[in-house]
Amino acid sequence: MRVVTISVNGLKQAIEKGFFDWLLEQDADVVCVQDHRMRAYEFDESEYRPQGYEAYFLDAEDLENGGVGIYTRQIPKAIMMGFAFAPADLNGAFLQADFDAASVASLQVPSALQDTARQQEKDEFLDALGSHLQKTLRKRRQFMFCGAFQTAHLVTDASDKYHKLEVSGFLPHERDWFDNLFDEMGYVDVLRRVCKDKNQYTWWPEWAEGWRKQAGWRTDYQIVTPGLRNQIKRAWIDPETRFSDHAPLLADYDIDM
Numbered sequence: 001m002r003v004v005t006i007s008v009n010g011l012k013q014a015i016e017k018g019f020f021d022w023l024l025e026q027d028a029d030v031v032c033v034q035d036h037r038m039r040a041y042e043f044d045e046s047e048y049r050p051q052g053y054e055a056y057f058l059d060a061e062d063l064e065n066g067g068v069g070i071y072t073r074q075i076p077k078a079i080m081m082g083f084a085f086a087p088a089d090l091n092g093a094f095l096q097a098d099f100d101a102a103s104v105a106s107l108q109v110p111s112a113l114q115d116t117a118r119q120q121e122k123d124e125f126l127d128a129l130g131s132h133l134q135k136t137l138r139k140r141r142q143f144m145f146c147g148a149f150q151t152a153h154l155v156t157d158a159s160d161k162y163h164k165l166e167v168s169g170f171l172p173h174e175r176d177w178f179d180n181l182f183d184e185m186g187y188v189d190v191l192r193r194v195c196k197d198k199n200q201y202t203w204w205p206e207w208a209e210g211w212r213k214q215a216g217w218r219t220d221y222q223i224v225t226p227g228l229r230n231q232i233k234r235a236w237i238d239p240e241t242r243f244s245d246h247a248p249l250l251a252d253y254d255i256d257m
Contacts, residue, residue: 001253003104004028005146005222007203009244011036011048011069019243020050026250029073029257030097032106032146033057035066035244040092043069058082058092067092068106068147074099074257085128087121098141101255102228107147112168113205119168122150126177134185137225145223148203148246153178153189156198157218169217181223190222190251191235202237202247220249231255 004026008014011033023031036057042048043055050071056079057069076097082089083096088107096105110125112118136143151174152158162170181187191200201216222235235251 001030001101001255001257002026002028002250003030003032003144003146003222003253004248004250005032005034005106005220006248007034007108007148007220007244007246009035009037009246011038014243015048017243022241022243023050023071024052028071028250030104031071032104033069033071034106034108034148036069037063037067039063040067056095056097058095060092061090065091065093065110066108068095068108070095070097070104070106072097072099072104080105083129083132085125085132088125088128093125099257101257102142102144102224102253104144104146107145107149109148109150111150113150116168122168123173126174130177130180133181133187137185142227143225144228146221146249148220150219151175151178152217152219153182157200159199159201159215159217161215162217169219186226188224188226188229188232190224190232191218191237191249193229193232194235200237201239202249204245206245220246222249222251228253228255 040057040059043057049055053071054075055071059067078098080096083094088094094107096103110122112122151169201218202220204216231254233252233254237247237249239247241248
């Protein structure tokens with residue numbers, strides 16, 4: 001099973017840049033999309049559905065807040081919209097598809113990097129998501145949470161440029177949230193399970209010097225429940241693929257849908 005997660009900064013412009021052509025080459029089973037900036041009804045149009053995929057999308061009340069979606073080759077057993085947290089529901093920030101082997105969620109955490117007034121909104125979202133992930137561990141199935149978490153966990157997940165900056169996305173309490181997720185709850189950071197290399201970045205801020213100079217962060221993740229730890233075969237970032245200022249994150253799992 002191959003899963004892709006990508007934040008596109010507007011799906012229409014990503015398609016114009018060749019997103020669907022690239023996607024078909026990847027032979028992915030499930031594709032989690034964030035920041036599509038479209039209305040959900042638009043995905044009924046064939047031009048927004050790559051050949052061979054079903055489409056399930058949520059939009060945000062304010063299109064600029066993003067919206068998330070899932071393309072999948074197999075029709076899910078069920079779709080869950082939101083996780084009982086009203087701000088996430090209003091912003092179209094969480095969508096989950098249930099398959100036989102696992103559930104896959106596409107999600108988008110609010111960003112406060114360029115608007116510090118949104119830090120409280122982001123913190124409340126992470127608190128609610130953390131509670132949801134804790135409850136998820138009690139369920140008798142496996143889960144994958146894929147998306148833009150707007151935070152770099154470790155110092156190796158952000159360029160040295162940012163290590164001494166007091167900025168949202170690299171604040172101590174945000175990074176502690178990941179510590180609790182991985183160290184206390186037992187969730188697995190899929191990329192770091194199989195790759196310890198430095199300079200593994202998925203996002204390059206527009207105001208930074210540029211992605212080619214490695215002024216990046218790793219803010220996009222695939223995070224799975226403990227039962228999938230040994231089913232991770234491969235995970236990698238495709239930094240040469242540029243549909244937005246985020247790079248796609250891909251992972252192969254030794255499971256069938």
